[in-house]
Amino acid sequence: MNDAQVKMATRELNVYYGEHRALQDVSIPFYAHQVTALIGPSGCGKSTYIRCLNRMNDLVPNSRIEGEVYLDREEIYSTSMDAVELRRRVGMVFQKPNPFPKSVYENVAYAPRIHGLARKGTEMDQLVETSLRKAGLWEEVGDRLSLPATSLSGGQQQRLCIARALAVEPEVLLMDEPASALDPIATQKIEDLIYELKSRLTIIIVTHNMQQASRVSDRTAFFYMGEVVEVDDTQTLFTRPSKKQTEEYITGRFG
Amino acid sequence: MPETHFEQELEKLEVTIMRMFTLTERSLNKAIIAMGERDDDRAQEVIEEDEQLNNLEVEVDDITLHILALWQPVAKDLRFITGCSRIATNLERIGDQATNICERVLMLNQKPKLDLMNSVEALAEKALTMFRNVIGAFSDQDSEAAMQVCRTDSDVDDMNIRIMRKLIDFMITENVIVERAVHCIIIANALERVGDLSTNIGEDVVFISRGINVKHCDNYDRFSF
Numbered sequence: 001m002n003d004a005q006v007k008m009a010t011r012e013l014n015v016y017y018g019e020h021r022a023l024q025d026v027s028i029p030f031y032a033h034q035v036t037a038l039i040g041p042s043g044c045g046k047s048t049y050i051r052c053l054n055r056m057n058d059l060v061p062n063s064r065i066e067g068e069v070y071l072d073r074e075e076i077y078s079t080s081m082d083a084v085e086l087r088r089r090v091g092m093v094f095q096k097p098n099p100f101p102k103s104v105y106e107n108v109a110y111a112p113r114i115h116g117l118a119r120k121g122t123e124m125d126q127l128v129e130t131s132l133r134k135a136g137l138w139e140e141v142g143d144r145l146s147l148p149a150t151s152l153s154g155g156q157q158q159r160l161c162i163a164r165a166l167a168v169e170p171e172v173l174l175m176d177e178p179a180s181a182l183d184p185i186a187t188q189k190i191e192d193l194i195y196e197l198k199s200r201l202t203i204i205i206v207t208h209n210m211q212q213a214s215r216v217s218d219r220t221a222f223f224y225m226g227e228v229v230e231v232d233d234t235q236t237l238f239t240r241p242s243k244k245q246t247e248e249y250i251t252g253r254f255g
Numbered sequence: 256m257p258e259t260h261f262e263q264e265l266e267k268l269e270v271t272i273m274r275m276f277t278l279t280e281r282s283l284n285k286a287i288i289a290m291g292e293r294d295d296d297r298a299q300e301v302i303e304e305d306e307q308l309n310n311l312e313v314e315v316d317d318i319t320l321h322i323l324a325l326w327q328p329v330a331k332d333l334r335f336i337t338g339c340s341r342i343a344t345n346l347e348r349i350g351d352q353a354t355n356i357c358e359r360v361l362m363l364n365q366k367p368k369l370d371l372m373n374s375v376e377a378l379a380e381k382a383l384t385m386f387r388n389v390i391g392a393f394s395d396q397d398s399e400a401a402m403q404v405c406r407t408d409s410d411v412d413d414m415n416i417r418i419m420r421k422l423i424d425f426m427i428t429e430n431v432i433v434e435r436a437v438h439c440i441i442i443a444n445a446l447e448r449v450g451d452l453s454t455n456i457g458e459d460v461v462f463i464s465r466g467i468n469v470k471h472c473d474n475y476d477r478f479s480f
C-alpha cells in the first residue's frame with residue numbers, strides 16, 4: 001500500500017494564531033487515490049491543518065504558517081504557485097452545506113465558468129450533468145436544475161457542494177466533517193460517494209465519527225493538541241494502535 | 256474515575272469468562288481424579304455438570320453480540336471481545352472432553368486396571384498443567400506465558416502418539432485387553448485435544464494482548480515478547 005504515489009504531503013508544518021501555536025511539526029504524506037481520515041478531540045487542530053492544504057488559512061487574520069506543504073512535489077506556499085489554481089486542484093467541502101443562493105445549475109456551473117473550463121452552453125450542460133452524476137445527485141435533481149439550491153434537503157445540498165467542488169476536476173478533495181450535519185441515510189450516501197470518488201482523486205476527511213473514519217478511510221491520522229500522535233493504515237490504527245493516547249481516544253477512555 | 260456503562264459491560268464479559276475457566280478447570284481436574292481413583296460417582300458428576308458450561312457459552316455469545324451491536328468497540332476492546340468469544344468456544348469444548356473422558360472411565364472401571372494407565376495419567380497431568388497455565392496467561396494478559404503454553408503442545412502430541420503405539424502393540428499380542436485399550440486411546444485423544452484447545456486459548460490471549468495472530472504458525476519460537 002505504501003508504495004502508492006504521494007499526492008500531497010506536509011513537512012514540519014507549524015501554524016500560529018497570534019502567539020498561540022495551533023499546529024506543531026506536523027508531517028503527513030497523503031497517497032494518491034486513498035482516503036486519509038483526520039481524527040482527534042475538538043480543538044486539536046484538524047480544521048486548521050486541512051485548511052493549510054489549499055491555503056484557506058491564508059485568509060485567517062493573524063495566522064502564520066511555517067513548514068512546507070507539497071502537491072505533487074511542488075511547494076504550495078512558494079511564490080510560483082497561484083492560489084486560485086491551487087484551490088481548483090485542491091477542492092474543499094465544509095461541515096455545513098453552503099450552496100450559493102442560486103439555482104442548482106448555477107451552483108455547479110459557477111466555478112467552471114470562472115476557470116474557463118467550459119464555454120459553449122451544451123458543453124456547460126454536459127459538465128453540470130457529469131458533476132451531478134459523480135456526486136450521486138443527478139437521479140434526484142436532474143429534472144429540477146432551475147430550482148433554488150436552498151430548496152434541496154440538507155443531504156442533497158451537501159452532495160451539491162461536492163458536485164460543485166468536482167466540477168473543476170480537482171485532484172484532491174478536502175472534507176471537513178462533511179456529514180456531521182446529516183441524518184444517517186444522507187451520511188451513508190456521502191460515505192458511499194467517498195468510496196466511489198477515490199478512484200478519481202485523493203481525499204482527506206476530518207471526522208468526529210470513529211466508525212465513519214474506520215469505514216471510509218485507508219489511512220488515519222490521530223491529532224492531539226496540535227501534534228500528530230500516530231498515522232497508520234486505518235485497519236491497524238483501529239485494531240492495534242501503537243500509541244497509548246490513540247488507544248485511549250478511539251476506545252473512548254480519553255482524559 | 257467512575258466506570259462507564261461500557262466498562263461495566265466489559266467487566267461482565269470478563270467475569271463470565273472467568274467463571275467458565277473456573278468451571279472448566281474443575282471439570283477437567285475432577286475427570287482426571289476420577290480416572291486415577293476409578294471413582295464412578297465423581298465421573299458421573301462431571302458428566303452432569305457439563306450443562307453449566309454449555310449455558311455459560313451461550314451467555315458469553317449473548318454478551319459479546321450485545322456489546323458489539325451497541326458500542327462498536329475498537330482496538331484492544333474489540334480484540335478482547337472477539338477473543339473472549341473464541342475462548343468461550345474452546346472452553347466449552349474442553350468441558351466436552353472432560354465428559355468424554357468420564358464416559359470412558361465409567362466403562363473402564365468395570366474391569367481391572369490396565370498398567371498402561373500410568374502413561375495416560377502422565378499425559379493427563381501434562382494436559383492439565385497446560386490448561387492451568389493458559390488460565391494464568393489469560394488473567395494476567397501475559398502473552399509470553401501464553402506462547403509458552405502453545406510451545407508445549409507438541410509434547411502432549413508426542414506423548415499421545417507413544418501411548419497409542421504401545422496400546423496397539425498390546426492389542427495385537429493380548430486380545431483380552433482390546434476393549435479397555437480402545438477406551439484408553441479415546442481418553443488419550445481427549446487429553447491431546449485438551450492440549451490443542453488450550454493452545455487455541457493461548458493464541459487468543461496473544462491476540463488480545465498484542466493484536467498479533469499466531470494461529471497455525473509452525474514455529475512458536477518466532478514470537479517472543
Ligand SMILES: Nc1ncnc2c1ncn2[C@@H]1O[C@H](COP(=O)(O)OP(=O)(O)OP(=O)(O)O)[C@@H](O)[C@H]1O
Nearest residue numbers: 017022040041042043044045046047048049060208
Ligand atoms: N481563526 C482562528 N483564530 C484564532 N484561533 C483559532 C482560529 N481557528 C482556530 N483557532 C484555534 O486553534 C486551535 C485548533 O482549532 P481547530 O479549529 O483547527 O480545531 P479542530 O480540531 O478542527 O476542532 P473541532 O473538532 O472542534 O472542529 C484551537 O485552539 C482554536 O481555538
Ligand SMILES: [Mg+2]
Nearest residue numbers: 046047048176
Ligand atoms: Mg474543525
